[in-house]
Every structure is written in C-alpha cells, then in structure tokens.
Amino acid sequence: AQSVTQLDSQVPVFEEAPVELRCNYSSSVSVYLFWYVQYPNQGLQLLLKYLSGSTLVESINGFEAEFNKSQTSFHLRKPSVHISDTAEYFCAVMNTNAGKSTFGDGTTLTVKP
Amino acid sequence: GAGVSQSPSNKVTEKGKDVELRCDPISGHTALYWYRQSLGQGLEFLIYFQGNSAPDKSGLPSDRFSAERTGGSVSTLTIQRTQQEDSAVYLCASSTALTGGYTFGSGTRLTVV
Numbered sequence: 001a002q003s004v005t006q007l008d009s010q011v012p013v014f015e016e017a018p019v020e021l022r023c024n025y026s027s028s029v030s031v032y033l034f035w036y037v038q039y040p041n042q043g044l045q046l047l048l049k050y051l052s053g054s055t056l057v058e059s060i061n062g063f064e065a066e067f068n069k070s071q072t073s074f075h076l077r078k079p080s081v082h083i084s085d086t087a088e089y090f091c092a093v094m095n096t097n098a099g100k101s102t103f104g105d106g107t108t109l110t111v112k113p
Numbered sequence: 114g115a116g117v118s119q120s121p122s123n124k125v126t127e128k129g130k131d132v133e134l135r136c137d138p139i140s141g142h143t144a145l146y147w148y149r150q151s152l153g154q155g156l157e158f159l160i161y162f163q164g165n166s167a168p169d170k171s172g173l174p175s176d177r178f179s180a181e182r183t184g185g186s187v188s189t190l191t192i193q194r195t196q197q198e199d200s201a202v203y204l205c206a207s208s209t210a211l212t213g214g215y216t217f218g219s220g221t222r223l224t225v226v
Contacts, residue, residue, distance in 0.1 A: 034214055044204065044217040090155065099144050099163050099208070100172075101215070105155035 002027035004093050006104035014112050015083055021076040021107045023091035033074040034092040034101065035065055044090065050074065061085075086111045115139075117218035119205050125224045126195055134190045134221045136205030144208045145188050146215065147180060149201040156204065162188065195225045 007022040025031065035047040048059040055067040065076045074091060088108050092101040118137040126132050138145050147159040158172035162182045173179070177195075182188040192199055202222050206215035 036215075036217075043219045044206075044215075046214040046216070049214050092156075098169075100146060100158055100161045100169060102158065103148075103156040 002029075002031065002093050002095060002102050004091050004102055004104035006089075006091055006107050008107050009105065010108045010110070012110045012112060013081055016080045018079050019077065019081050019085075019109065021089050021091075021109065023074045023076065023104060025072050025074065025091070025093045027072075027093060027095065030096045032094045032096060033065075033067055034094070035059075035063070035074070035076050036090045036092060036103075037087050038090070038106075039087045047076075047089070081109070081111045083111050083113060085109060117205055117207055117216050119203075119218035119221050121221060122219060123222045123224075125226060128197060128225055129194055131191065131193045132195055132223065134192075134203050134205075134223070136188045136190070136207075136218060138186065138188070138205070138207030139216055140186075142207035142209050142216070143185070144210070145182055146206045146208075147188070147190050148204045148206070150204060150220070151201045159190070159203075192223075195223075197225050199223060200225045 003026045005024045013019050033050040036044045037047045038044045048057050050057050050067045058064045063078045065074050067074055088106045090106045091104040094101040120135045143164045145162045148156040150156050160180045161169040177193045180190045202220040204220045206217045208215050
C-alpha cells in the first residue's frame, strides 16, 4: 500500500516570492513520483515527473522538484512565482510495478499581487 | 483524438437512477483510469485498464459501480441506483506506459438530487 501526504492545504504567497509545496509519501516498494496542476476551470495536467536518474526534475514553467529517498519527499519549488501560477497542485506516487497512482489531497497555491 | 474526451460534461440525475459516463482516451494509449474527485478532496482511484489484462477494480466503492472498456479504446463507467454520496467529478485519464504520467479528461460532474 502507498500513501501521499501534502502537508499544506493552502499556500498564499506574494508575486515574485519563492514557494515550496511539500509532499511526503509512504511506500514499501520503489515508486515513480509526479506533480500535477489544475488551473482554475481547467482539467488536471502533468507538471513534472521523477522516474529515475537525476533526483532534481524541472518543468517548462520554472518549477522544480527534488526526490529525496531518505526523507521520502518530493517537494515542489519555484524561486519566483507569478499570478498565473495560482492553481491547485497534486502530488502523486505510482508503484513501479503497477500502473495506478495514489494522489495527495492537493495544495491550493494563491499568488497575490 | 488530440486529448482525452469525456461525456457528458455535466449530469444531474435523480436518486435511484442509473447513469453512464463515457471516456474516449488518446488513440494508442493502452492504459485507462477512472478516478473521482469530491469537493475539497483529492483523487480517489476507482478502476484501471491496461491492454488486454483483467482490470484492477480494487477502488470501486460498491457493487453499484462497474466499468468496461470495449476494443481497448472507449470506456464506460456505470453507476446503478445512484445515491447522493455519488455526487462528484468523475475523471478519466489515459497513458502510453506505466511511466508516462497521465493525460486527464475534463471530467464529468455528476450531481445526484
């Protein structure tokens, strides 16, 4: 069995400030890790993923996440946020031997001017 | 098609009626998933189809829920004798392989009155 805990349900931040959205997972087997984003009135879309190799992965819009196996974490960070980053962010874990993912409850990021 | 298509986008039904929700995945995606998202909560896994393998039905909440995938493509999720607690957004996703991450549809918002 596996589980995902997103430690903050709401994160308000001012524009151009740095942000970290925290994600911890629990699993007895090897996993792949994902962050998905849901912008207002839009569907869920994949933001970035860790499968293997470098533990630091990046998205095209400046977010990055680092896989920390010892701390079982996959926190999402951005050094300077924009108003357009306002969205709900979901962390997900997938057993490397099975196709289904377990999702966290989501973190609502609100960027204020 | 270009994306995952779900229909209807909204469905209001009376308690006790049966409903069918449809998902048309991206052409060539062998894996198809159903999740549901209740207000303010994360994504709850329902069922997973991978190629010609037997589906993983471990997330279906009761025997009122069933799903099929015809010809390895379109899937239908059926809820019999709907209850108010079935009200949620039902999301379908597809992927090319275990490690690909999901492409989600826009969802079907089901309201049971």
